[in-house]
Amino acid sequence: MAAIDGRVPDGAREITTGQANRVWYVDGPVPYVLKHYSDPNRAANEAAALALLTLHGGPAPELLGAGPGGSPAWTAQTAVHAEPVPADQLLHELAGPFAAVHRITGPHAGRLAGARQYRTWHHYLHGRLDTYTTAAPDLAPAAAAVRRQLDTTDLDIEPRLLHHDLQPGHLVRPAAGGSLLLDWELAAFGDPLSDLARLAVRLDLTDPTRVLQVAHQPTPNAVRRFQMYWRIHQFADAALSTDPVVRHRGRARLGGEL
Missing domain, CATH: 3.90.1200.10 (Aminoglycoside phosphotransferase (APH), C-terminal lobe)
Structure with missing residues (x-):
């Protein structure tokens, strides 16, 4: 699996639904969701929340990587297949x-x-x-x-x-x-x-x-x-x-x- 660095890999499928962020589904041995944020503060906050939830086994996707200081700011989270x-x-x-x-x-x-x-x-x-x-x-x-x-x-x-x-x-x-x-x-x-x-x-x-x-x-x-x-x-x-x-x-x- 290629390192997750916040860049959109070839073949990623955009699944953006809102207006503030862009979101992609990235297929692979370990599928994940990549999020690019218009507000880096929200990226930092979501990364902190997911890290805490992962630590406690909380009911949320697992944080795989984050770059709140990136351009754009980003997080990578485990893909959730659910209705x-x-x-x-x-x-x-x-x-x-x-x-x-x-x-x-x-x-x-x-x-x-x-x-x-x-x-x-x-x-x-x-x-x-x-x-x-x-x-x-x-x-x-x-x-x-x-x-x-x-x-x-x-x-x-x-x-x-x-x-x-x-x-x-x-x-x-x-x-x-x-x-x-x-x-x-x-x-x-x-x-x-x-x-x-x-x-x-x-x-x-x-x-x-x-x-x-x-x-x-x-x-x-x-x-x-x-x-x-x-x-x-x-x-x-x-x-x-x-x-x-x-x-x-x-x-x-x-x-x-x-």
Whole structure:
């Protein structure tokens, strides 16, 4: 097998589906997926997340190589031949992978690499709101209400590994073995309930607390934290999404707060 160096080998088949990165399937004795990133910080973060998951035997592709400082930045991951878990089975099948991922603890809050790291989850969330209101100053008054809630909510949690980009298509079921989670570019250390809140936003649920069934009898404090995270993820869409439909939906969901 030729050394993996981030270059696209002859015969590689492009399987790009998104807009930010280019992705190829590389056949061979050990097939792999090669990813080129438009944002090197995301490459560094995904490489760090996959390395950590590989170390812990987590439900994710194995990292075979990475060049976050390359031009372009890249990662190589084991090829996964699997179909996405159907949307109507997603919440049921997430329980196992979630438990495995969220058992992995971290030394700080925030992204694993390529971005500022925070001493506490509380500081990280304030930092995210700073980012959103800098991008969309008109959101500042509504964000102030969430900041007040942040400061009155018990967030004394041990940071755990989060996928932080959960949506249909990212959970797949191989023919052999357990389900796997793909696309770890936005992975972070924080509160596992934030993963569920992100998923509720992506599923555009009328009742977002439906996803809490994965958490198994959440406490009142957990429900309060989940609802706050759901609003913060809506702020992210409203301020940063490049898709006008998603941006409008985020603002609509925030509703009377704007």
